[in-house]
Amino acid sequence: xxxxxxxxxxxxxxxxxxxxxxxxxxxxxxxxxxxxxxxxxxxxxxxxxxxxxxxxxxxxxxxxxxxxxxxxxxxxxxxxxxxxxxxxxxxxxxxxxxxxxxxxxxxxxxxxxxxxxxxxxxxxxxxxxxxxxxxxxxxxxxxxxxxxxxxxxxxxxxxxxxxxxxxxxxxxxxxxxxxxxxxxxxxxxxxxxxxxxxxxxxxxxxxxxxxxxxxxxxxxxxxxxxxxxxxxxxxxxxxxxxxxxxxxxxxxxxxxxxxxxxxxxxxxxxxxxxxxxxxxxxxxxxxxxxxxxxxxxxxxxxxxxxxxxxxxxxxxxxxxxxxxxxxxxxxxxxxxxxxxxxxxxxxxxxxxxxxxxxxxxxxxxxxxxxxxxxxxxxxxxxxxxxxxxxxxxxxxxxxxxxxxxxxxxxxxxxxxxxxxxxxxxxxxxxxxxxxxxxxxxxxxxxxxxxxxxxxxxxxxxxxxxxxxxxxxxxxxxxxxxxxxxxxxxxxxxxxxxxxxxxxxxxxxxxxxxxxxxxxxxxxxxxxxxxxxxxxxxxxxxxxxxxxxxxxxxxxxxxxxxxxxxxxxxxxxxxxxxxxxxxxxxxxxxxxxxxxxxxxxxxxxxxxxxxxxxxxxxxxxxxxxx
Amino acid sequence: xxxxxxxxxxxxxxxxxxxxxxxxxxxxxxxxxxxxxxxxxxxxxxxxxxxxxxxxxxxxxxxxxxxxxxxxxxxxxxxxxxxxxxxxxxxxxxxxxxxxxxxxxxxxxxxxxxxxxxxxxxxxxxxxxxxxxxxxxxxxxxxxxxxxxxxxxxxxxxxxxxxxxxxxxxxxxxxxxxxxxxxxxxxxxxxxxxxxxxxxxxxxxxxxxxxxxxxxxxxxxxxxxxxxxxxxxxxxxxxxxxxxxxxxxxxxxxxxxxxxxxxxxxxxxxxxxxxxxxxxxxxxxxxxxxxxxxxxxxxxxxxxxxxxxxxxxxxxxxxxxxxxxxxxxxxxxxxxxxxxxxxxxxxxxxx
Ligand SMILES: Cc1ncc(C[n+]2csc(CCOP(=O)(O)OP(=O)(O)O)c2C)c(N)n1
Ligand code: SF4
Ligand SMILES: [Mg+2]
Numbered sequence: 022x023x024x025x026x027x028x029x030x031x032x033x034x035x036x037x038x039x040x041x042x043x044x045x046x047x048x049x050x051x052x053x054x055x056x057x058x059x060x061x062x063x064x065x066x067x068x069x070x071x072x073x074x075x076x077x078x079x080x081x082x083x084x085x086x087x088x089x090x091x092x093x094x095x096x097x098x099x100x101x102x103x104x105x106x107x108x109x110x111x112x113x114x115x116x117x118x119x120x121x122x123x124x125x126x127x128x129x130x131x132x133x134x135x136x137x138x139x140x141x142x143x144x145x146x147x148x149x150x151x152x153x154x155x156x157x158x159x160x161x162x163x164x165x166x167x168x169x170x171x172x173x174x175x176x177x178x179x180x181x182x183x184x185x186x187x188x189x190x191x192x193x194x195x196x197x198x199x200x201x202x203x204x205x206x207x208x209x210x211x212x213x214x215x216x217x218x219x220x221x222x223x224x225x226x227x228x229x230x231x232x233x234x235x236x237x238x239x240x241x242x243x244x245x246x247x248x249x250x251x252x253x254x255x256x257x258x259x260x261x262x263x264x265x266x267x268x269x270x271x272x273x274x275x276x277x278x279x280x281x282x283x284x285x286x287x288x289x290x291x292x293x294x295x296x297x298x299x300x301x302x303x304x305x306x307x308x309x310x311x312x313x314x315x316x317x318x319x320x321x322x323x324x325x326x327x328x329x330x331x332x333x334x335x336x337x338x339x340x341x342x343x344x345x346x347x348x349x350x351x352x353x354x355x356x357x358x359x360x361x362x363x364x365x366x367x368x369x370x371x372x373x374x375x376x377x378x379x380x381x382x383x384x385x386x387x388x389x390x391x392x393x394x395x396x397x398x399x400x401x402x403x404x405x406x407x408x409x410x411x412x413x414x415x416x417x418x419x420x421x422x423x424x425x426x427x428x429x430x431x432x433x434x435x436x437x438x439x440x441x442x443x444x445x446x447x448x449x450x451x452x453x454x455x456x457x458x459x460x461x462x463x464x465x466x467x468x469x470x471x472x473x474x475x476x477x478x479x480x481x482x483x484x485x486x487x488x489x490x491x492x493x494x495x496x497x498x499x500x501x502x503x504x505x506x507x508x509x510x511x512x513x514x515x516x517x518x519x520x521x522x523x524x525x526x527x528x529x530x531x532x533x534x535x536x537x538x539x540x541x542x543x544x545x546x547x548x549x550x551x552x553x554x555x556x557x558x559x560x561x562x563x564x565x566x567x568x569x570x571x572x573x574x575x576x577x578x579x580x581x582x583x584x585x586x587x588x589x590x591x592x593x594x595x596x597x598x599x600x601x602x603x604x605x606x607x608x609x610x611x612x613x614x615x616x617x618x619x620x621x622x623x624x625x626x627x628x629x630x631x632x633x634x635x636x637x638x639x640x641x642x643x644x645x646x
Numbered sequence: 647x648x649x650x651x652x653x654x655x656x657x658x659x660x661x662x663x664x665x666x667x668x669x670x671x672x673x674x675x676x677x678x679x680x681x682x683x684x685x686x687x688x689x690x691x692x693x694x695x696x697x698x699x700x701x702x703x704x705x706x707x708x709x710x711x712x713x714x715x716x717x718x719x720x721x722x723x724x725x726x727x728x729x730x731x732x733x734x735x736x737x738x739x740x741x742x743x744x745x746x747x748x749x750x751x752x753x754x755x756x757x758x759x760x761x762x763x764x765x766x767x768x769x770x771x772x773x774x775x776x777x778x779x780x781x782x783x784x785x786x787x788x789x790x791x792x793x794x795x796x797x798x799x800x801x802x803x804x805x806x807x808x809x810x811x812x813x814x815x816x817x818x819x820x821x822x823x824x825x826x827x828x829x830x831x832x833x834x835x836x837x838x839x840x841x842x843x844x845x846x847x848x849x850x851x852x853x854x855x856x857x858x859x860x861x862x863x864x865x866x867x868x869x870x871x872x873x874x875x876x877x878x879x880x881x882x883x884x885x886x887x888x889x890x891x892x893x894x895x896x897x898x899x900x901x902x903x904x905x906x907x908x909x910x911x912x913x914x915x916x917x918x919x920x921x922x923x924x925x926x927x928x929x930x931x932x933x934x935x936x937x938x939x940x941x942x943x944x945x946x947x948x949x950x951x952x953x954x955x956x957x958x959x960x961x962x963x964x965x966x967x968x969x970x971x972x973x974x975x976x977x978x979x980x981x982x983x984x985x986x987x988x989x990x991x992x993x994x995x996x997x
Contacts, residue, residue, distance in 0.1 A: 067997075241996035251992065257982040259974040260745050262738075283984040290970040292981055294745040296963075298738070299771040306731070306738025306768070307745065313729060314707070315975030316746030332732050340729075426993040429986045435979045468975060469707045469727035469743070470750050477704060479720050479728040491675070491720070 034127040036148045038228035041071045041096030041236075043107040045180075045229075048120045050113050051079060051088045058173030059090040060421075061194060062180065066094055067242055067423065068190040070234040074100040074540070076420050076616060079360055087116045096236055100387075100423060101541025104620030108184070108229055110176065112154075117142065129227055131180065133172075150224060152179045157215055171212035178216025183224060185231045188217060241426050245417035246321075248388035249347050250275035251427065252395020253319055254283060257435045258345070260318035261295045262307035264326060267360050268415040269349035272321035273297075301326035305333040305344070312343040313480065315440070315468035317399045319345035324366045325354060327373060334408050335374025338505070339482040341455075341464065343402035343409075343438070346370075347395070350414040352614050361614025362415035364536055365586035370410045371564055371594055376483070377502060381409045381512050382564040386539035387417060389424035390562075394517065403438035405512050406466060414585070416537040416616040439465040446475040454478045454489035455501060462507030509565055516563035519570055522546065524555035530630065531577035532558040532609075533570075535591060538583055538617050545622035552623075554630045556581070564594060571599045574606075579633065581626055583609040585617055664700035672697045674721040684836035684862030684877075685715050685784045689722045691839055692753070692782075695846035696723065699894070706751045707743055711736040711765060714791045715757035715784035715862070734765025737772030737781070741963070744777055747973035748964050751850060752779040759789045762798035762817045769819070773826040773855045778962035780849035781828075781857045783819055784836070786864035787875035794867035805872030818944065820954060823857040824937050829960030830856035831936070832890075832953045835880050836863070840889070845953060847892040851917040854960030861949065885948035887939070888930065889922040913958050921953060930956050 037043070045062075049055035056077070063075040071094055078089040093103055108129040111120035124130060126146040132138075134151025143149055158172045181188060191213055199205040250272050253261070263273040277295055284292040298304035304320045311318035322330070327348055337344045350366045370382055381401060383394040394411050402409040439459075441452055446467070452475065455464050467476035478489035485501070486492040522543070524530075534542045539560055546558055559573045574580050574595065582592040589608040595601045609625045611617040660668035672693045677686050696706065703725035710716035712733035719728040731739045740754045754772075761769045761783045772781070787800040794807055801816040820833050830852040834842040842860065849856035861880050863869045869876045874883075888909075894917050911919040911931065921930060929935055936955040943950045970977075 239993075239997070241993050243996045255983050255989075257977075257979065259977060259982065260742060262742065283988060284982070286970060289968060291968055292970050292974070292977055294964075294967050294969050294974060296741070296745070296775070296967075299767055302735065303738040303741075303768055303771060306735045307742035309731070310709070310729075310739035310742025310744075311746040311974075312742070313739070314743040314746035314750075316742075318742060318746070333735070336732055427989050429983075429989045431986050433979075433983075435982065467727070468747075470704055470747065473702060473704045474725050477725050477727050479730065481730040482732075 033148070034146055036129065036228040037107050037125065037127045039107070040230050040232050041094055041234060043094050043229040044103055044105060045092045045094070045108045045110065046106045046120070046123070047090040048109070048111040048113045048116050049088050049090065050115070051086045053173070054170045055088070055090070055112070055173045058177050059092070061174070061191065062177050062186070063092050063421075064194055064242065065181070065186050065190045066092070066231060067237055068194065069187055069231060070237045071096055071231060072098045072100065072236050072423055074102065074423070076102065076416070078615065087113050094231065096234055098236055099540065099544040099619065101539070101544055102616050102618040103544070104618035108227070110180070112176070129229070131176070131183070148227070150183065150227070152176070152216065152220060152224075154179070154216070157219055158212075161215055171208070171215075174209050174212035175216035178213035178218075179220040181213070182217050182220035183227045184229050185226060187233065188213070237423065239426055240423045242421045242423050243388045244271065244419060244421050245385070245388040245391040245413050246271040246349065246419060247275040248391040248427070249321075249395040249411060249413060249418070251279055252392040253345070253399070254279045255392070255429060256317065256396035256399035258317045258319050258399055259293050260308065260311040260316045261293070261320070262298050262304040262318070263320050264298050264301045264304050264322065266323045266326055268351050268419045269321040269323045269326070269347060271419065272347050272349065301329040302333065305330040305346070308344050309333055309337055309342050312337070312402070313340070313469075317343070317345070317403070319347065319399075321347040321349065323349050323351050324369065327366060327369055331374045334380065335376055335378050336482050337408045338374065338378045338380065339376065340480050341406040341466070343406055345398045345402050345409050345411065347411045347413060349418040350412065360415070362537065362616055363585050363612055363614065364412075364414055364538075365590065365612065366412065367586065367590035368588075368593060370412060379509055379565070381405065381407065381516060383409065383411045383517060384535045384562050384564070385411065385413060385417065386536050386560060387424050388422045389427070391417060392427050397517070400436040401512075401515060404436055404515065405463060405508060406438065407508070412536065414537050439463055441465050441467045441471070441476055443472045446472045452476050453487050455485060455504070456487040457504050457507070461511040462504050462509070463511060513565040513567050516565070516567070518567060519562055519573070520560045521573065522558045522560075524557050525550060526555045528555040528557055529578040530554070530556045530581070531573060531579070532556050532581040532583060532626070533561055533574075533591065533595075534558065534583040535561045538585060541617050541619045541622055542583060544619035545626065548619065548623045549627060552627065554627060556626070561591065566595070566598060570595070571601070574599070574601055579607060580605060581607050581609050581629065583617075583622065585611050587612045663697050665702065667697065669693055669697045671725070672703055672723055674719070674724045677721040678717070679714055680866050682865040683714065684786060684864065685718050686721070687836040687839070688782065688784050688842070688860050688862055689718045691842040691846055693722045694839070694843045695850060698843070699847055699850060701751060701850065706753055708753050708755065709736050709740040709743060710755040711757070711760035712791070713757035713760045713789070714864075716755060716760055718784070719753075719755050734760050734763070735768055736760065737765065737768035737777070740779055741772050741775065741777045744779065744963070745969075746975045748778070748969065749973050752777070753850070754779050754781040756781070756783050757790070758783055758785040758787060758797040758799040758819075762819055766798070766817070770822065770826050773823055773828045773857060776827065776961065776963045776966060777855055778853055778964070779855060780846065780852070781855065782846070782849075783859050784862040785819070785859050785875065786862050786868050787816075787873065788864050788868040790864045790867060801874040804874045807867050807870055809872070818940070819857070820859045821937065821940050824933060824940070824955055827855070828857040828955070829854035829957040831955040832857075833859045833861070833949070833951045835861045835884060835951060837877055837881070838884075838951070841886060841951060844890040844892050848890055848917075848919050848953060848956070851892060851894070851913060851915055852956070852960065853914040854957070854962050880949060883947060883949050885943050885950050887923075887925050887928045887950055887952040887954065889924065890953050891920040891922070893918040893920060911956055911958050913956075914960065919953065919956065924952070930954060931958070
């Protein structure tokens, strides 16, 4: 039954029509070589000046399990997930049923029509586009591996005709990608044209169309993990110790690559040291040792790694040693869900370890902030002499995002914080390792080997007085703990400030959100505003919270706290640290492992606000809007 | 600008080393360990060794885990930075410290619980990684600080103070260190200063992972009959393979020993290890031979002590990583931050 036309029978809704505003979803088999073809598809659209939000949804598997690649085309520049699928490209028989089910009525199904499929495999309310990809490639290629690989580029070719991707842009991208292997340029271009030419001869373009635009500007397309690694390079990190775990592995890999490029001396020696630890405990131990000895050091991991690192994280808090940890958050333990995204390590990180401990968290919302916060984390860790977490998640870390180009001020200098030099010690400047001389709770430290007979001290977790002498006196312990608390308050003023988006009208409704929720949240706020829901929104960018966060909460009657975890962890932190009344904070939670969508947010927040209006009408109260 | 450590004023009769320091200048705080604890003798041997080598104390970084043994770095070299870290994790902290500044001398102090139980993994990996360090385990076959539980180096069949027999087999850290790639491996006894001091000196001048297992009776929990780590037991079963002297490159070598009995090994830094052989067939540069010998004597119930293995051509982690000769903690913004132009190129590659 399937036919190539977009005009269906009488029951069939008209084909979705949109320019530069639709969602395409590819379903592939992991390891089939589809990733580069899908990437080419997304990048070609960006090169046409049309913003794209692309997301890989992949299994804990190297080969054989299903993967998806979702490309949201948004001329308006919405970079969160929208929800829904307008054009599906299901190339994996395993997931066919679900993939077909997801398509919006009036949407399109693009499939490999080499083998006929029974009518029951399709839906009446969508438009079916068959291209005999396998047949085309089997005819053109003799080697099985080539047939498989080029089939991927072939479907990109066919799609290019259907939605109007500029073939010149694709050609240019292939030339850049294979600059060092020119043979591959022609081969890939051929495969692209095979698909394109077949489509041109047999099909009409569909209702979803691309139009060249200038909405991308000079933005770059980059993964958060690579951006964080680059931030570590610019932030002056010299020691990296890590243990592989998805989704953080590519931070260390990218750091290695950038260091090879930028930190190798003319004689081949290296201005960095990277060690793959035997586990996360060793990795954080190496970071602690290096930080104690004055090098900027970091590790990158995910939730399970943080669990293992807990004891050392506490030691860094008590012994006051700079440490940077990139935590790329994922779903819980084991394998499977862990290759999905979540913001579920907030509480784990904020209070990691035993004894009374609290840690600084930076909450980047996109790869751009992964770079800036990645670099800043090292200054903060040195300044505060403690652990600083940079909390990415899989959605930011492992997906390429369209962000403003990275910026760097060449006048910027690394801030090593309060480190006493040999000159200062020699000149007789007072040194008391745990003495708060400046009133900010931050003491001075010395690095080992600084001076022959001044400034040496013995580092231990607790049980010391202000001069680092051994003491088990309660009063000394308490004195030290109060100073650490003061230091934490100092941190609140040094970390990135929250960002406020005020509603167009004054309102008593507020929303707090953070991290990768940002783009979907911004889109939802626009939509809700059009629907008459005015909401002031604040993006929290760090823990400890600055006073601004609490002032914002108190300035509104109700605060929606949006997070991608089950237990409302940001909300808990607000209650614990700010004494906020739980009734004041309404949770909007999304935690199925997929990135939060604008549609979900509009629906969840919209419903909450409608319900609120209804009860207000019943009780006679009106929102002071 | 360099700073020279000025010696404290001491009694003029106290002997001085090449830097003009007396042993006093290498001491630490007064020990809080039990009187007679073997660990205190090891601290004294460390003080003697560093003094004899004329190492400036502040060029040493002392790192330990947790335990009575791990407390000891507070009791020697008070002009050195010390780090009493977490249980079983001294090796990783030391590795990181070493990566940050390759110019200091790293002394790792640990216990048998610290290294053979909770920290066995870190012990193993720091050695196979080739960290340039002197790793000393103060081995009493017991958890001293937590009051007398068996440790993983307790020998099978040995009895606790309460008379309970250990049914699990003991780990020989020396055999493990050899297998894992330590390039200087020795064993000694806290009660044998003559043997221990030169072994520590050799370790401190070794370039690579140097491991010393020092049997150190715990007078509180492991110095009774039935214990294989007691003073009496070790004295009776000690099988010393050699006696060591460490001669720094600059010191003229004097022929103290009869030819045929002495074997000299020149290390990377020019220091010479002079081994007075007690056993003709023992060759400390033969790793396989060393491993076999250890096993043979162990089967006979003997504890082999002395310098068991040395690779004079050893390399370390920095050699393997090809790190710059400048300590990483001395690199500054200009060395580390690629700058705005480089960033513009990265941006261009991401469009
Ligand atoms: C994570 C952790 N677990 C347990 C302890 C308790 N603990 C302190 S010292 C010690 C054993 C020390 O034994 P060893 O290393 O042999 O040192 P010794 O006291 O015998 O010199 C233990 C289990 C701890 N400090 N940390
Ligand atoms: S308990 Fe044992 S190991 Fe600890 S100090 Fe006393 S004698 Fe030494
Ligand atoms: Mg012990």
